[in-house]
Amino acid sequence: xxxxxxxxxxxxxxxxxxxxxxxxxxxxxxxxxxxxxxxxxxxxxxxxxxxxxxxxxxxxxxxxxxxxxxxxxxxxxxxxxxxxxxxxxxxxxxxxxxxxxxxxxxxxxxxxxxx
Amino acid sequence: xxxxxxxxxxxxxxxxxxxxxxxxxxxxxxxxxxxxxxxxxxxxxxxxxxxxxxxxxxxxxxxxxxxxxxxxxxxxxxxxxxxxxxxxxxxxxxxxxxxxxxxxxxxxxx
Numbered sequence: 322x323x324x325x326x327x328x329x330x331x332x333x334x335x336x337x338x339x340x341x342x343x344x345x346x347x348x349x350x351x352x353x354x355x356x357x358x359x360x361x362x363x364x365x366x367x368x369x370x371x372x373x374x375x376x377x378x379x380x381x382x383x384x385x386x387x388x389x390x391x392x393x394x395x396x397x398x399x400x401x402x403x404x405x406x407x408x409x410x411x412x413x414x415x416x417x418x419x420x421x422x423x424x425x426x427x428x429x430x431x432x433x434x435x436x
Numbered sequence: 437x438x439x440x441x442x443x444x445x446x447x448x449x450x451x452x453x454x455x456x457x458x459x460x461x462x463x464x465x466x467x468x469x470x471x472x473x474x475x476x477x478x479x480x481x482x483x484x485x486x487x488x489x490x491x492x493x494x495x496x497x498x499x500x501x502x503x504x505x506x507x508x509x510x511x512x513x514x515x516x517x518x519x520x521x522x523x524x525x526x527x528x529x530x531x532x533x534x535x536x537x538x539x540x541x542x543x544x545x546x
Contacts, residue, residue, distance in 0.1 A: 354533065363538040364480065364523070377533060412479055423468055423527060423534060427479035 323347070325428035327413050333434045339401040342431045345394055346415030354425060355388055355398050356412040364412070370396065403435045437462055440537035442524050447542045453514050457540045459507040459524030469500055470525040471509050474539065480523055483509075514544045 326345040334340055346353045354369040368378040373390045381388070385404070390396040400407055410432050414425040442459045449455045461469075469486035484491065486498040486507055497510040507524055524537035 364536040366533050366535075369533055423470060423485075424482050425534065427481065429479055 325413055325415055325426055327411075327428035327431050329431060330429060331432045331434075333436065334403055335436055336404055337402045338435075339399065340403045340407075340433060340435075342398040342411050342413075342433070344396045344398070344413030344428060346396070346413070347417075347426055348394070349419075350415035350417045350426070351393075352416045352418070352425075353390060353396050354414040354416075355396070356414065356427075357409045358412060358430075359409045367398070400433075403433075405435045408433055408435050438538075439463060439528065439535050440524055440526050442537040442540050444538060445541040447540065448545055449514055449542070450545050451514060451516060453544075454510065454512050455514055455542065456511075457509045457522055457524075457542075459509075459537055461505050461507070461524075461526045461535075463526070463528045464505060466505075466526045466528055468527040469498075469507050470534070471496075471498060471507075472523040472525050472536070474521045474523060476520075480536075483522070511542075514542075516544050516546060518542060519544045 328343045351372050355367040356364050358364045367380045368388045369376055370390045386400055388398045410430045412427050412430045414427040416425045440461050471483040472480040473483045474480040484493050484498055486500045488500050490499045495512045499508045521539040521541045523539045525534050528535050
């Protein structure tokens with residue numbers, strides 16, 4: 322079974338540009354999580370979905386960040402406009418109530434650099 | 437105060453050594469506890485759950501002390517392949533999401 326797929330793996334963009342990160346969760350998983358990891362703040366939960374519905378977005382830093390999950394196999398995290406302080410590794414993870422809700426499977430991450 | 441605190445290390449130990457990591461959490465209502473492992477420039481992966489009675493998985497032993505709000509991970513006979521960052525993870529109360537500690541870096545030296 323394929324794991325969580327994220328694209329792009331690396332993104333370099335200039336301040337002010339729109340950035341869209343993509344995620345395909347493991348088939349059959351009904352929870353999807355977006356995290357951000359930096360040296361200073363560690364791994365932070367941004368938002369999570371259950372059955373494509375956003376459940377908790379309290380970790381989204383500000384209005385520049387938005388996330389959608391139009392169907393069970395696809396989610397996006399968008400930053401508009403991007404700023405240098407958004408530079409981080411963004412992970413998507415998925416889990417299934419049937420397999421143990423708290424065992425989250427992470428994608429390889431998107432390394433974002435905003436110059 | 438951070439919800440989950442870990443000694444960042446780094447811990448540098450020789451092959452075959454026993455090493456222990458500690459973690460404290462601030463929310464007494466926390467219900468579930470885990471250790472995740474993250475290799476350099478890779479994604480985190482679940483290492484093991486932590487049960488109240490303590491649990492063992494091969495060379496790895498996890499302990500939980502609810503009274504002291506303290507979690508530990510013991511690695512015996514460490515291998516070069518154990519070199520990684522170990523993340524302490526807690527579920528805060530009834531919420532479904534995970535709260536990660538900042539991680540403890542381990543390097544096992546030949």
